[in-house]
Amino acid sequence: MPRPIAATVDVAAFRHNYLVAKRYAGEAPAFAVIKSNAYGHGLLRCAEAIADCADGYAMLDFAEAAALREAGIRQPIVLLEGGFEAGDAAEASRLGLTLAVHEPGQIRMLELDKVERPVDVFLKLNTGMNRLGFRPDQAAAQFARLRACPNVGRITLMTHFARADDDVGIREALGRFDSAAVPADMPHCVANSAALIRFPEAVRSGGVRPGIILYGCSPMPASHSAESLGLKPVMHLQSRIIDVQQVPAGETVGYGGRFTAIRSTRVGIVACGYADGYPRHAESGTPILVDGRRTGTLGRVSMDMLACDLTDLPEAGIGSEVVLWGRGMPADEVAGAAGTISYEMLCALAARVPVSVLGA
Ligand SMILES: *Cc1c(COP(=O)(O)O)cnc(C)c1O
Numbered sequence: 001m002p003r004p005i006a007a008t009v010d011v012a013a014f015r016h017n018y019l020v021a022k023r024y025a026g027e028a029p030a031f032a033v034i035k036s037n038a039y040g041h042g043l044l045r046c047a048e049a050i051a052d053c054a055d056g057y058a059m060l061d062f063a064e065a066a067a068l069r070e071a072g073i074r075q076p077i078v079l080l081e082g083g084f085e086a087g088d089a090a091e092a093s094r095l096g097l098t099l100a101v102h103e104p105g106q107i108r109m110l111e112l113d114k115v116e117r118p119v120d121v122f123l124k125l126n127t128g129m130n131r132l133g134f135r136p137d138q139a140a141a142q143f144a145r146l147r148a149c150p151n152v153g154r155i156t157l158m159t160h161f162a163r164a165d166d167d168v169g170i171r172e173a174l175g176r177f178d179s180a181a182v183p184a185d186m187p188h189c190v191a192n193s194a195a196l197i198r199f200p201e202a203v204r205s206g207g208v209r210p211g212i213i214l215y216g217c218s219p220m221p222a223s224h225s226a227e228s229l230g231l232k233p234v235m236h237l238q239s240r241i242i243d244v245q246q247v248p249a250g251e252t253v254g255y256g257g258r259f260t261a262i263r264s265t266r267v268g269i270v271a272c273g274y275a276d277g278y279p280r281h282a283e284s285g286t287p288i289l290v291d292g293r294r295t296g297t298l299g300r301v302s303m304d305m306l307a308c309d310l311t312d313l314p315e316a317g318i319g320s321e322v323v324l325w326g327r328g329m330p331a332d333e334v335a336g337a338a339g340t341i342s343y344e345m346l347c348a349l350a351a352r353v354p355v356s357v358l359g360a
Contacts, residue, residue, distance in 0.1 A: 004240035005272050005353055008326070009041050011049035012359025013216055013232035018050045020230050021210040024196050028203050029055035031078055031189070033211030036060075040277075040346040041215060041235055044071055045357055051075075058209050062091055069095050078122055078209075081132070082106045089113035089151065100124050100158065102132040107142065110151050118153035121146060122189060122206075125180060127173035129162035139180035156187045156206040164194035165220055174201060194219035197229065217332050217342035226330055235346055236326025237277075237353070241290065241318055243269040244310065253307050254299030259284045265298070266310040270322045273304040277348040278324060282306075282338035289323035290316045 022030050032054055038046035047057060047068050056076035059065060065077045082100040083089055086109055092099050093115035101107060102124040110119060123142060126133035134142050139157070146152045159177050163169025177190060187206030193213040195202035197220070202208075212219050216233040218226040226233070245253075245267040253259045253267055268290060274280040278301055285296040288308050293316075298307040310316045325331040331342040338345070349355075 002354070003271055004242070005276055006238055007349055007353050007355045008236040008238070008358050009045060009355055010232070010234050010236065010358040011045055013234045014041070014046050014214060015049045015053075015359075017214045017216055017231050017234065018054065018210075021193075021196065021208070021213055022053070022055075025203060025208045025210075028205060029076075029207040031056040031058040031076070031207050031209050032214055033058045033080075033192075033209050034214075035080065035211070036347050037064075039211065039215050039343060040349040042355065042357075043067065045360070046214075047071070047073055049360070056207065062088065062095075062097075065097050066095055076120070080209075082121075082124075083109050085109075087113060089119055090115050092119050093117050093151075098122060098156075100132075101142070101146065102126075102134070104142075107145055107149070110146070111149050113151065115151045118151055120153040120156070122156045122158040125157065125159045125177055127159045127161070127176040128169075129160060131160075133159065136176050136180040139182050143182045143186075154187075156189050157182060158189045158206070161190070161192065161195055161202075164192050165198075167198075170195055170199050170202065192219070212343055215342075215346055217330075217346070222332070222336060226332060233326050233331065235331070235349065237272070237324040237349070238326070239270050239272040239276075239322045239324065241268040241310075241316065241320040241322060242271045242305075244317055245269070252299070255302055256300055259299035259307075263311070266314075267298060268308045268310040268313075268316060268320065268322075270306050270308060270324075271304070272322070272324055273302050273306055275303045275350055276353050277345065277350045278306060279335070279338035279340050279345055279348075281340065282334065286337035287329060287333055289329045291320045292323075292328065294329075 058078040078098040089110045090113040098120040100122045124133035188204035189206035191202040191208040193210045196208045216231045247261045247265045280301045295309050323329045325334045335342045
């Protein structure tokens with residue numbers, strides 16, 4: 001029998017969440033952000049689940065974009081880091097991709113490459129993240145250079161917020177963005193999930209770029225749970241109890257003895273560890289479901305296993321079903337207890353975990 005760990009990706013839930021995002025977007029096109037293998041959920045299965053209703057997609061990698069085209073997907077695809085070297089504008093043209101342009105070398109690429117058809121671009125402004133993009137006072141000059149280039153098609157102005165979960169942060173960044181001296185009728189694309197949900201002013205005609213909400217997680221603090229936003233979890237990570245230890249008071253559990261039993265403790269050992277993608281930094285008490293009931297982890301997560309408290313779950317034992325995250329156990333809650341964010345956990349699902357698809 002295979003090791004009992006397994007992930008399920010519910011593509012019907014993914015589609016539901018995309019339609020939620022589209023409701024927030026109104027008339028603006030919603031580019032589904034499916035970078036990093038669709039946040040660990042599987043690129044093609046997610047892209048195809050919304051192929052009949054998607055306005056477009058956003059990702060990073062030429063090879064992944066080519067895979068979408070080979071799968072017959074015709075919608076716009078935005079490459080969020082643009083081209084990387086000479087020839088990439090030609091490749092984008094051939095595949096019908098839209099390129100972010102965040103540094104002058106990428107404009108040169110568009111000027112020098114021989115392209116079949118003009119390439120649509122997203123001119124990226126740096127509004128405070130200080131990661132990619134031109135400062136707003138350089139926007140007019142970069143826009144003029146792009147507009148003068150016959151290889152360039154439609155130009156959209158974009159930015160990405162450093163503090164999308166904070167009203168002051170978004171207002172400041174939008175103020176900088178809107179100070180750019182570019183034509184007033186130019187389309188804008190600025191909103192990620194958090195901005196889309198919280199900030200109607202960030203929903204602009206050039207589109208929105210929801211990522212994490214498509215995967216059923218909240219981009220906001222715990223007070224705004226994914227469920228309260230009408231989102232459904234997409235990835236479910238399950239395993240089973242493979243051993244049980246009765247640990248006397250005073251003894252410890254796991255590497256480094258990080259958990260000390262203060263009472264006689266019934267410890268369940270789960271076949272899931274950090275090599276499966278479970279966060280190693282999850283503290284004792286990180287929530288976990290055993291036979292549908294909530295309990296907490298105990299001690300350090302090891303490579304292939306973790307421990308949980310079965311003292312108050314006398315019916316549970318070897319073979320009991322465990323949900324690490326998914327239905328009934330929001331990934332956001334586990335991430336919060338582990339000092340990380342759901343994004344990192346979902347992206348980290350390990351290749352050794354078998355994935356089955358639900359709702360296709
Ligand atoms: C990842 C990413 C997004 C999506 O962000 P979420 O917080 O997951 O909605 C949007 N825009 C850019 C440029 C990104 O890199």
